[in-house]
Amino acid sequence: MSASVRAGRPLTLTVKLPAAALTALARNAAESVTFTVAAPNGNGTGGASAPIARLQRG
DSSP: OOOOOOTTOOOOOOOOOOHHHHHHHHTTOOOOEEEEEOOOOTTSOOOEEEEESOOOOO
16 A cells, blocks of 8 residues: 655545454454554655554444
8 A cells, every 4th residue: 555645734544454354353352553654854764663552443
């Protein structure tokens, strides 16, 4: 998945999870995920990763 956004603008992405993960979440299993963001600055470098320790089914 990829998306582009201008600086200072919010962006919401929806991630489609596999059926097995949704079933596990419905049974209150502990599922986790890590997202990596490549956000270059003026020098062309930069990035971050955001671990989400526990997913919840919305």
